[in-house]
Amino acid sequence: MQLPSALSFLVDEAAASPGADAFLTAIAVRLAADGLPLAGGALTQAAPHPIVARRTWLWRADSGRVIEALGFDLPGLDAGDRAKVGHDWLAGLGAAAIHEDFVGGTPDGAVLGWGATRPFSASERDLLRQVARFAAAPLAALAARSTLGVLLETYLGRRSAAQVLAGRLRRDAGETIRAALLYADLRGFTELSEKTAPQEVVAALDAWFDRIAGAVHAFGGEVLKFIGDGMLAIFPIGERDTAAACEAALRAVAAARAGMDHLDRARAAQGLPPLPFGTALHVGEMLWGNIGTADRLDFTAIGSTVNLVSRLEGLCRPLGRTLLLSGAFASETTRPLIPLGEHTLRGIAAPCAVYALRE
Structure with a gap:
């Protein structure tokens, strides 16, 4: 039948x-x-x-x-x-x-x-x-x-997940990708952790990451890593050109700042301290692929571009700025900028030209 x-x-x-x-x-x-x-x-x-x-x-x-x-x-x-x-x-x-x-x-x-x-x-x-x-x-x-x-x-991000699903499960030399990079980090998090109950610290971190990662995703970026109270994200260059990727990163920062302003007002109403943060933007090439032991791997990005953007963010506090742009990134945007001179970054051989947005 x-x-x-x-x-x-x-x-x-x-x-x-x-x-x-x-x-x-x-x-x-x-x-x-x-x-x-x-x-x-x-x-x-x-x-x-x-x-x-x-x-x-x-x-x-x-x-x-x-x-x-x-x-x-x-x-x-x-x-x-x-x-x-x-x-x-x-x-x-x-x-x-x-x-x-x-x-x-x-x-x-x-x-x-x-x-x-x-x-x-x-x-x-x-x-x-x-x-x-x-x-x-x-x-x-x-x-x-x-x-x-x-x-x-959920745990690796869209780009890395696609590679794992495709069977990329061994250590390899990786691939070179070009992207605009965004590195953001909370200010005073160590002090907050010392004075605040662990559950409240986790809630604050979740709220912070919701705003910054949500803004990154809204403008076509991808979170590569959560690093303690910091985050590394990329806006890949390929389907869109370098200028468009950099503009998307700038828009993501603006959206994150607006979201955090709203969150800080809500925290103030509850008697909680604000959550200030610094952000750095850079553009360039990085090596992206499987790194780790033979049986415990991590998809990650390495290279001087990644090192520079994290070190650049460290200048936000001493320069009194919430957002800093590298010279490479500044050359890709037509927005009005303030030159802040060249600065030596820890572990980076050549001095970096640093810019800020004109508010």
């Missing part, structure tokens, strides 16, 4: 789907080919993510397109709540009937729903239940791949 095409797909091909959107589309197309009068489909899964609680993919029969909805609800929602986005969307299509199943038959799993242009027959509902049962194994494989990708991006 020949299986319906949707079930054959789930048995033979579904685990190789590139993502949940393609997975949902492929099932829907095959169900329609099997004669089901579909108006739309919805797949909801829990998301292994530090912010997103669940993801829902929504397929329309009239266009064949899939859109994604993210749920940021707190943990502990029951299964009915998890499926609500998909159910409401199917109802909004004007579906004459909606059929939903827990994938694998367990309430803590994914939810697969379908809307039809007419009521489903008993045999069609039975087929949909079988689809939900057969979908459990390939969806588990897709979820495992997604979880791995999210975990790697």
Whole structure:
């Protein structure tokens, strides 16, 4: 006896789907080919993510397109709540009937729903239940791949995670990349740590990193490292030119400063001290790749460019500035600048021309 095409797909091909959107589309197309009068489909899964609680993919029969909805609800929602986005969307299509199943038959799993242009027959509902049962194994494989990708991006960053997922797991000579670099560091953090309860210190660090890293990501940059109370980020040069990468870094600094101003006002209202910080910007080449022991590696960036930007940030306090630019970075921007002369940086052979933004 020949299986319906949707079930054959789930048995033979579904685990190789590139993502949940393609997975949902492929099932829907095959169900329609099997004669089901579909108006739309919805797949909801829990998301292994530090912010997103669940993801829902929504397929329309009239266009064949899939859109994604993210749920940021707190943990502990029951299964009915998890499926609500998909159910409401199917109802909004004007579906004459909606059929939903827990994938694998367990309430803590994914939810697969379908809307039809007419009521489903008993045999069609039975087929949909079988689809939900057969979908459990390939969806588990897709979820495992997604979880791995999210975990790697969360701890390594997008660029490094992509390299690890591609199988780059050995020490190597690395690759040279060109980027605008941003190094930021909190002021007085050691004193704050000595006078403040550890839980409050962690909360302050999280709030600081939220502002600075959020601003970096908003303007197309990537955080490479959290270093104590400091952070190293890059704005890669390639898809955009050097001037555009430097402008993105400047905009990220402005956004971070605005976010920290707001945070400091909120902290003052609670009787807490402000969180001043310094930032340095530089541009150049760095070596980026796997460094470490044979069995414990880290994707990191090294080179004189990285050394310079961190040392440059150390001049913020003695020069009374919150943002300093290297001469190389200054040459790539048309913004009005204040030259602060050449300075010798610890461990850097040649003196560095230093600039500040004209406020």
